[in-house]
Amino acid sequence: MGRQDIRGKARFSPCGRYRWWLRRCWDPALPPLLFLGCNPSRADGRRDDPTLRRLVGLARGWGFGALEVLNLYARITPAPALLRRLPQPVGGANDLWLGRRLALLPQAPVWVGWGAAGSWSGRRLLQLVPLLQSRALLAVGQTAGGHPRHPLYVPATAVLEPWSWRIPKALGHPGHT
Template identity: 25%
Template sequence: MNAVISECGRYRYRLEHTVAMNGPVYAFFGINPSTADAILNDITVRKWIGFSKRWGASRFIVGNAFAYRSIDVKALAMVDDPYGDKIGDHTTDIINDADILIPCWGNRSKVSSKLHGVFDVLLDALVSSGKPVMHFGLTNAGDPKHPLMLGYSTPLIPWESGAA
């Protein structure tokens, strides 16, 4: 496992995990990183490992709408910079390095409304890449579901323009 974390330790820009020797590379895009790093997996990373193995992936990469590390997404509204100064470059690299892109941030209502626009910008970047964009289904609010409470039999669905 590999992680790109800021020198101050407050931001994680990228997390990467190898699960097999061959297969496609999946990229998951959540809201913000929690405690996982190059050594420690959190419960969401363990779930991504399970999905990736079942899909025959070689590895997966994790990016987020916000790079600020916190177990509470409400903290994003409390910090001066929830993004970190290198999020754009790393998001672009993750998109370029993956074969299949999966937005999975769950309901955007979990974060302050002043931060909602970032999800549309990120989704536009994913769709504009020309790569397959898939999701686990949509929440009632139209956001891509987070995988944590989903069964491993949950199918990936192709993203349709205008779905959110």
């Protein structure tokens, strides 16, 4: 099955600076997987980026038929470090869309993988607890600080394993606000 067999969709803000969600489907007969990352890069409804290619490759290998990509911060940038300097990196409608997409797929596993880059705002992580507290979270390992490892930095043989919040530790790190 090649790239032409994968159907893609994405939803953006009217200004085009925020991506609320992105979906890839290659086999609707198989279950979907939700992924919650740090922020969107350049991928859209048709075009992939390195992270999305890795996400799809891993999800396919694990036996899923679709991937729904959501983010802590909806602001599009290929450099997560810039999020700290951008106004409104979360995006005004991001949590609304997170809630909607999670509700749309209530049985789908939730793979978290924002890495250390997504942990700079402990307050942001606290905002997500109500949206995700009823879901079992999975990761492909964790950073030294306890954050779910980003998929670009794991081997192709990585497996999903249970992951739990470490909010107090995240809030205790220097630089977290």
